Amino acid sequence: MKRILALIILLFISQMPTASATTPQRLPVEAFASIPDVSWMALSPNGKHIASLIVDSEAEVPHKIVALFNTETGQFHIPLKNNHQRYTILTLNWASNEILLISAMKPSKRFGKRANETVLFKYNIKTGETDNVLTQKALKRFKYVPQYKHQIVDLLTKDPEHILMSVGGFSQRVNEDSVIKVNLNTGKVTTEQYYREHVSKWITDQQHKVRIAIYRDPENTEYRVYEQGEANSDLRLLWKYEAFTEDAVTPLGFDVNPNTLYVKAYHQGYLAIFKVDLTDPKLTKELVYSRIKQDVNGRLLHSKITRQAIGVSVGSDNEYHFWDKSYQQLSSRLKQALPDTQNYLIQLSKNERRYIVFATSATQPGLYLYGDRDANSLEVITTKYAQLTPNVLVKPKAVNYQARDGLTIPSYLSLPKGIEAKKLPTIIFPHGGAQSYTGDSFDYWAQFFANRGYAVLQMNFRGSAGYGHQFTTAGLQGWGKEMQTDVEDGTRYLINEGIADPKRICIAGASYGGYAAMMGAAMTPDLYQCVISFAGVADVEDLVKLSRFYTNHEMTKKIIGDDYNALYERSPIYHADKINVPILLIHGDNDKVVQVSQSRDMYRKLDGLDKKVQYVEIDNGNHYLSNNQHRLMTFKAIDEFLSKNL
Structure with missing residues (x-):
């Protein structure tokens, strides 16, 4: 244990700059x-190799590549370099x-x-073949x-030559997956589970x-959970419920006993973990783990040795809750x-003697050990962000305000280092x-803003996850209504507390946050001095109408609504004439979550009204800023915009 502590202390000392910790250091x-x-690490079953996703900083355009490290010899090498213009490695x-196994995403046409x-x-580490x-034959x-x-359903740990995958393509309908067994040596594919009508997800037990x-x-918006004794046998209905009701039951996985199923369901208004004996005709839910006035949203953890369920990946005192x-x-x-720090046991070897x-x-972007x-022994392997160290980052303060x-x-309030928390640009x-x-974990957006000298308020407006059924459902069809005024009330709270300078406040956000930013400037024209919307x-x-072409249409209507006249009234583009402050719009033209037309149309509307609007469109950019150059382009535009307008 002394060795562990010494390693951590040495690591932190080596990363500290010479400037005083109270002196703001602009990065x-x-x-x-x-x-x-x-951005990813995976330990081989025997614990001898660590595979990771690292940035190829020597490339003309930095991008993710796969690296291998031998824990016994200390050798490090790059087994393959991907074509980053074609593929983005995911896991x-x-x-x-x-x-x-390496999963990747690539742009295509459908x-x-x-x-x-x-x-x-x-990738075979012995032959070096990828x-x-x-296969094309399959x-x-x-x-x-x-x-x-x-999509991997089961790695079949006792059968290393095969894996189970969930794929569409056998049914003409989308979101109807079959489960196939793939031979990793020959590429041969056999169907393990045939598709069923409207079944989009399959779960295996610990006997695979x-x-x-x-x-x-x-x-x-009705969900059903079915169980079968064997693949392709008769389905037995376990639970049926409407989305966003307290009847919801989400299966997490099985114990080593094939009749014991762990589920997530509501307990006194908050999500908790239960186990159910599938031989019980009443399907009685036995409470396993709950938190006080907080939802439990973790995944089920299993022992690699016994295959027993041992805990969930969220806890109160520690990061995981183990029983x-x-x-x-x-x-x-x-x-x-x-x-x-919050310490996540992300990988264990097959015998569980080695682990990562x-x-x-909030102030430690990530250490891999x-x-x-x-x-x-416990040794530091690497850091997630080499340029970001705890002494230059800020710890957000949990604050509550009344709507x-x-x-x-x-909510969480991040204050810049070394500056008195009075009338700050915000x-x-x-x-x-x-x-x-929004939680208290590391957030590179909030840390960037705080490093530039801004106070940052991040609120969990009604409808946000994690605070129980009543809080979550209070946000249904609340776009532009109570969800929006919750944000406004947070702004006024900071002004009343003397933290925010009322003449220097910018509202910013991405995706829905971008919507809230634009809508905030339209609903309260005198409250903010500038607006930033990324993929807003x-x-x-138009968003709801477009969903008609996808399988999530009914769910979208339930969340947002389908009174089109009302929705148009609650759209920033309808109120563009009321936005009287500089606004920055940024959007990737390959965004599959929020169509780029949303920002294009908003820009044309604002520009036609002679508003102070700047639009940055990212060529082949997606919704997640997963490309290094796209992320840099976005943040440089934001930095320049804030320097000029706030």
């Missing part, structure tokens, strides 16, 4: 806007000690329109080439049998060694993905 845009130096998984599709590669998991069996070819089917009819004592002990020791920990916090339980109807809005930064949430929704009516 270059690249420090925040570059994609992570390391790494070991199928065996020899085969590394029905004459630009789209993204995924692919799964296999191939598609689904794909000839499909009715059409599926768009998503990367396909047992659970998740059904959703695109004509409504198995041996894992509780390991988690506690990690917390003793790394008390100031990802340690992170390699542990050996036999040697009683105008009395609802408590949980960024109001509502989160994207309207039903996502300008026309809500």
